[in-house]
Amino acid sequence: MDNLLALAADPSAWLALVALIAMEIVLGIDNLVFVAILSSRLPGAQAAKARRIGIGLSLLFRVLLVASAAYVVHLTTPLFTILGEDFSWRDLVLIAGGLFLVFKATTEIHHNVEPDEDTDEIPRTAKAFASIVGQIVLLDLVFSIDSIITAVGMTDHVAIMIIAVIAAVAVMLIAAGPLANFIRRNPTIVMLALGFLLLIGTALIADGFGFHLPKGYIYTAMAFSGAVEGLNMLARKRRKRPPE
Numbered sequence: 001m002d003n004l005l006a007l008a009a010d011p012s013a014w015l016a017l018v019a020l021i022a023m024e025i026v027l028g029i030d031n032l033v034f035v036a037i038l039s040s041r042l043p044g045a046q047a048a049k050a051r052r053i054g055i056g057l058s059l060l061f062r063v064l065l066v067a068s069a070a071y072v073v074h075l076t077t078p079l080f081t082i083l084g085e086d087f088s089w090r091d092l093v094l095i096a097g098g099l100f101l102v103f104k105a106t107t108e109i110h111h112n113v114e115p116d117e118d119t120d121e122i123p124r125t126a127k128a129f130a131s132i133v134g135q136i137v138l139l140d141l142v143f144s145i146d147s148i149i150t151a152v153g154m155t156d157h158v159a160i161m162i163i164a165v166i167a168a169v170a171v172m173l174i175a176a177g178p179l180a181n182f183i184r185r186n187p188t189i190v191m192l193a194l195g196f197l198l199l200i201g202t203a204l205i206a207d208g209f210g211f212h213l214p215k216g217y218i219y220t221a222m223a224f225s226g227a228v229e230g231l232n233m234l235a236r237k238r239r240k241r242p243p244e
Contacts, residue, residue, distance in 0.1 A: 017160050020151055024168030029219065030200045031143040032172050033193050034101070036180040037108060038132050040190075050129055051176045054136030059169040061141055065148050066161045076149065090145055091208040097142030098204030104135070105197035112190055142204070192229050196222050 035054065039047040075093075078086035151161045183189050199221070203213045 016157070017164055020160060020164035021167045023150065024147055024164050025171055026219070027143065027147045027215070028168055028172050029222075030196070031140055032175060032179060033196055034104075034139055035136055035172070035176050036183050037190065037193055037197065038135055039176070040180050040184050042129060042132060046129055047180060048177060050132045050136070051180070052173065054133045054140075055169060055173050055176065057133070057137045058140035058144075059166065061137065062144050062148070062165045062169065063162055065141075065144060066151070066158060066165055075145065085210055087208075090149070091210075093142060093145055093208075094204045095208035097139065098201045098206075098208060100142075101139065101197055101201030101204065105194045105201060109191065109194050109198075112187075112194070186233060188233070189229065192225060195225075 035051060039051045039054075041047075042050055075089040078088050079092075080087055148161075151164065183193060196218075199218060203215075203218060206213055
């Protein structure tokens with residue numbers, strides 16, 4: 001308790017907390033897009049429940065990762081070398097997560113281009129719900145590893161890291177619903193978002209093989225594409241407006 005009070009009175013601790021929260025939120029953008037896309041496959045009430053459970057479980061696992069931060073750092077220790085390139089547990093997780101993300105985005109693109117004609121969705125609802133929750137948790141763990149490792153390098157205080165994680169996940173939980181609803185109302189956004197997920201998955205694979213693509217480039221491309229699509233949506237809306 002005394003340690004927490006000392007941290008609360010330390011300006012550098014508050015600065016570290018603000019920086020960590022901002023970092024966690026920015027690094028969570030790609031995860032948020034994935035959650036919105038996945039949950040949009042379920043009916044409204046089921047989708048909201050899947051997001052809450054998936055993000056809630058993700059928070060639990062993130063806190064456990066932070067609590068074991070001393071061990072998480074060792075995930076960057078090389079395990080073996082292939083053709084002069086060292087591979088660690090972090091690299092293997094990023095490669096596996098990137099491959100899964102590319103596979104998932106590709107199958108979702110296929111589903112949107114050629115929707116299944118099977119309309120008997122009721123028997124599959126429970127299975128789909130569990131699968132989506134599991135995928136949300138799985139990808140969140142992949143996205144969390146780098147942010148936790150970075151957080152350990154920014155501060156030694158576990159309490160600050162836990163507060164930052166909780167704040168970032170709370171923002172994700174609040175934003176996931178409106179983003180999913182926006183995607184559901186604007187089908188053209190789905191393909192754009194899936195394109196982002198393909199890009200992010202490819203970047204994860206490249207990072208795992210030692211080719212680091214700065215996230216700023218990815219987010220700039222996402223922002224530019226989103227702005228262009230926003231102009232297209234505005235143009236379509238004005239064309240549909242009845243003449244006065």
